[in-house]
Amino acid sequence: MIYFLDHYWPHILAVLSTVMGVVAAIHATMTKRDVRAAIGWVGVIILSPILGAVIYAVAGVNRIRRASFIARRSLRHGHVAEMLQHYDVGSDAVENRFGGRMGALCHLGERVTRHALSSGNRIMPLTSGDEAYAAMEKAIDEASHSILMETYIFDRDEAGLRLAGRLIAARKRGVEVRVLIDAVGARYSVPSIVGDLVAGGIDVAAFNGKVISGLRLPYANLRTHRKILVVDGAIAFMGGMNIRKDFTGPDAARDTHFRVTGPVVSDLFVVAADDWHFETGEALQGEAWRVHLSAGEPGHAPFSRVVVSGPDAHLESNHRMLTGAFSVAERSIRIMSPYFLPDPIFLAALATAARRGVAVEIVIPSENNLAIVNHAMQAQFPQILRDGCRIFRSKGRFDHSKLLVVDDKWCFVGSSNLDSRSLRLNFEIDLEVYDEDFAGFVAGRMDARKQDAEEVTLESLHHKPFWLKLMQRVLWLASPYL
Known part of the structure; x- marks a missing residue:
């Protein structure tokens, strides 16, 4: 040999x-x-x-082919399926309240997301890390049956250890607790918080953490960027906030999270339970994992739908929903994102809306926590401005919020950044919301950031040094994988 x-x-x-x-x-x-x-x-x-x-x-292999053991909420939650149907909202109801274009967008959502649009939901914005973590800790302290958590980053710092202590205390009370952390995000802290959770008796798994021994090497580039916490099957938290101390205190980075009750909690649980099953093989079934519906009156706004995206059966769902929303916009499209690096199709949809007379505003941070992404974003600015959109660089503390509102009626909030990784590679979770009051909150959040923002102009871009513009274009070439 x-x-x-x-x-x-x-x-x-x-x-x-x-x-x-x-x-x-x-x-x-x-x-x-x-x-x-x-x-x-x-x-x-x-x-x-x-x-x-x-x-x-x-x-380069950007799709996981996995079978969903909870394909539809009616299969998993037969005991509440009939009740949930009373809260379902069709495109006719949306059209009657919000107009024909929004009815068409609702129909698109039915085809793309595989989740029902529902009424009777309550969505409470949490506008800082201190506020969000306090609400999450309170829900964990009051849990009596189950806690299911999925997150991208769970740092072993002051904020992470405090939340971990609450989870461990809940487990000692007899509450079933499962925590799923992305394998990349779990390594943001050294040592990882995983050891503390395991020592406290928590069942923990790292999403795509066995890319070698588990023969998942082709999927090493695919991450769960979802932030979901479901307590007792009745209360859920979702949005853009990871678990780390950077979002706490007087000088904290900004972000926006949401406390949710109502029918959408069932779908949020299904998504996180699917991911847990994919990684561990355990199906979260039994009395502890029953969904307990806590909802308002059927037919009442806000109308909400869970939008699941990822490199599997839900590939580019968020991308399709957003480009569809741009196509029906009549007056305004307002976007806030920490990372704005979408593909040409996304930008073309925005440009078409702007040329129709729709006011398109994009708010991004002046200072970014990822310098490479910050420079790559700026390489696209000239094209975006020439197409008739406006860009504002908000000053002050870094804002990690992912918010979008169309015509002050329809909102898209959650974990998705507007870059190729979130729109194609990551597993993401978002909510689409039809409601004027909620849209007013989102618009107000953007207006507050615009007050201290500097508008980007073609003239200011023209005066940048050639070497800087060249460097930004080179970094932009790598944007699909930043």
């Missing part, structure tokens, strides 16, 4: 390179939706034998 390898290793490498390259190139050609992405990956595979195929396996 040693003699064979010593004399024929060049031939073995040639065969291995050819086989790996052909398989990877065929996969890229057959699965990529964008022709430029397909050509780019095939080029990497051909020009970098073996290494190119390995890079493609790690970073």
Whole structure:
């Protein structure tokens, strides 16, 4: 064997390179939706034998094919399915209250999301980390049956250890507790909070944490960016906030989270339970995991729907909903996002709306926690401004909020950033909300940030040094994977 390898290793490498390259190139050609992405990956595979195929396996395979054990809420929650149906809202009801264009958007949501639009929900905004963590800790302290948590980052710092202590105390009271942390996000702290949770008796799992031993290497680039906490199947928290001390105190970064009750809690639980089952194989069933509906009157706004997105059966659901919303906008589209690096289709939808006379405003932080993303975003500014949109750079503390409102009627809030990672690679969770009062809150949040913001102009961009503009364009080339 040693003699064979010593004399024929060049031939073995040639065969291995050819086989790996052909398989990877065929996969890229057959699965990529964008022709430029397909050509780019095939080029990497051909020009970098073996290494190119390995890079493609790690970073280029962008879809997990997994079977959902809870495909529909009626299958999982038969005991509340009939009650939930009383809260379902159709496109006719939306059209009667919010107009024909919003009725069309509701119909799109039915086709894209696979979740019902429901009435009787209560959505309470939590506008700081101190407020959000206090509300979450209170719900955990009052839990009597179950706590299911999924998050991207759970730092082992003052905020994380305090929340972990509440979870451990709940477990000691006999509450069933499950915590799912993204494998990348779990490593933001060294040592990880996972050890503390396990020592306290909590069942913890790292999402996609076994990419080698679990043979999930092609999915190493795919992360859960969802932030979901469901307590006793009755109260849920979701939005953009991770668990870390950066969002607490007088000089904290800004973010927006939401406390939710009503029918959408059932769907939020289903999503997090699916992710837990995918990682651990455990189906969260039994009395402790029953959903206990706490809702307002059927037919009453806000009308809300869970929008599940991810590189699986829900690929680009958030992207489709947002471009659909832009197409029905009549007066205004207002966006707040910490990372604004969408693809050409998304930008084209915004540009088309602006050319129709829709006022398009985009609020992003002046200072960003990711310098590379900050520079890559600026490479797109000239195109966005020429298309008739307006950009505002808000000063002061970094704002991590992800908020969007159309015509002061329809909102989209949650975990999705407006970049390729969130719109294509990450597992995300958002809410679409039809309600003038809630839209007023979102618009007011943006107005507050615009008060100290500086509007970006083409003239100011023109006076930037050439080397800086070149660097930003180079970084922009990597935007699909930032």
